[in-house]
Amino acid sequence: LSVVSWNVNGLRSLLKKAPRALDELARRTDADVLVLQETKLGADGRGAVDGEGEAPKFLREYGTREYATSTARKGYSGTAMFIRDGDWAKMKRVEATRLSAGGFDDEGRVLTAELDSCFVVNAYVPNSGADLKRLPERVEVWERAIREHVRALESRGKAVIYCGDLNVAHEEIDLWGRHAENSKSAGFTPEERAAMTRLLEECDLVDTFRAHRPDARAFTYWSYRAGAREKNRGWRLDYILASRRLADSIVDAYALPDVLGSDHCPVGLRVAL
Template identity: 40%
Template sequence: MPKRKATGDAGAEVSPAKSKKAEGSEGQSDACLDALDFSSDASTKSGVKWNKKFISMNVNGFRAFLKKGGIDYIKKEEADVLCIQETKCTSKEIPVDELKEAGFTAHFLSGDKSGYSGVGIIYKDDPIAITEGINIEKHDGEGRVITAEFENYYLVTVYVPNSGRGLARIDYRTKEWDVDFREYLKELDKKKPVVLCGDLNVAHQEIDLKNPKSNKNKTPGFCDSEREGLTQLLDEGFLDTFRLLYPKKEHAYSFWSYMGNAREKNVGWRLDYFLISNRLEDKLCDSFMRTDVKGSDHCPVGLLMAL
């Protein structure tokens, strides 16, 4: 791997309409978790029941998430692999002992800039190999990508760059990052099918956010060039699992601003995704959102596969 180097964004990343005030950022109590049903009888179109559960979540600060009941959620979800984004801490600050006690192994990647970006993967069964970044120095300094190779597929978790206040980074995001990351995924897909998850920082269609008209080409995450970047990725041989299964489902969001009781009103955005290689379609059982799980301004999203 080349030496990681920051790409020069001095400010913290901004999600759509995100406020500094952490209104409604309460954690998840044991009682609330106990009331949630994490089981599923989902199966493929041919009737094969799922045997792998993948979960992805932008935790908006992993240490804060753990203080809000994050470990209890991880235990109760019982995912085979849980991927997280926006850890906002160095790898040394991750309480790996707590995760080990819960029966998981973890691998984290932080960026060069403290308190910025960062991704992690928490798993039960050891991958064949784990790779950090996409081997392009101008991108890898921000700690955005981890790839885990398993026997029959690659799992990639990503925290895609936000275009920033005033769309200051939209050219970097759409003309550089999106292009290079798409090529990285295509090269992986030539070897084994790919499962991609993470905060893609884009609402792909108008159905994927509450207020498309007022946000179009004004707010990070709903600009034409950002949306086209995801369209191009899908056209290269990938499927948006949620929209494949639920093409017309409205008001299905994974992010809510901390402003104006947005979560309670369900004024949200679908920014978190599971994409899969086309040839994995017959292995797909379900794609879902855990909207009742709190502790972040995002909720977990999940994928059930028969692999």
């Protein structure tokens, strides 16, 4: 099974700048499941990019196409999932997921798919904000709710693949530098990092990239400011986590920093199921 995740920082914007970007990514990675975050679509998400009653303009081989959009704020947040029918990705259902996580539930942040072989959860985890205003709600409400969701899926007897922009650099190796200074910044606070550790431990998940490449210094997000990408001053905020039972079946786990079009790059997982 090949799963690829990308925060596109605006789906319409990406398709306008690079109409073939997603098709090229799908071809390069042979993705069975392609998930996107920060799509920034309105309530008419599907119609806005796929057209009404038309053949899709992109990813035509992916018959299952689901969008979750923000009803709280137009052009904000949002997720999408595209599934290609095949031996590895026979689809049972996919739906936008409400976590009972307060206002976050109105922001289109989670999609959950049940395949024959596993569950796939696509999440755009809330950013705690420049002033950490949302940090308490992020850690105390969102993180608890997502742990409960993953555990509930696990209890149904299938492995879980949890992926997306998780908005945390978990370990020091996941951040380019200035660790003490950035410990007061969204994405590297002790509270967010501890919540990630708790997620991995309580839900018995593995960080597939770190399991496959324990010493790799790789990033998935670079600020548009100060030439951060050119200097590789990045953060690893994008992950594909998987049930520990899949750890020995990881074929590859990777990031694709050469793929442009967003301030994030895609990440991927190939696992033998």
